[in-house]
Amino acid sequence: MAVRSLFPILLSRDLPRLVSFYEHALHGQVTYRFGSADEDDYVSLTVGGASLGIGRDAQTPPAGDRIALWFYVDDVDAVYERWVTAGGDSVQAPADMPWGERVAQVRDPDGNLVNLGAEASGVPD
16 A cells, blocks of 8 residues: 555634635645535645645644644745745744755644744755
């Protein structure tokens, strides 16, 4: 058996707020909705070439590191600024890492830890 794909599903007490955040912070595009006519229970977004699911769960703990996401982006500094402007929190501002990548750590409005990184362009000297 081979794994063909994988995508994270975040659980949220406030699904509309978290979907709106990912639409604004990372230009996510809603590709699927499931629920009643009044409210969604699950939403799938495309973020760049990746998929992200967000499900409604009233029992989800309000905070804590339940998951950490990593998004490779073209411009860490620009996405970091957009993230904070959209209402996310900064954990670590963009910085060059010893392995050659530029990385920032942030949290979304539900407190999920997210890494924003730019792939190394080559092997450092």
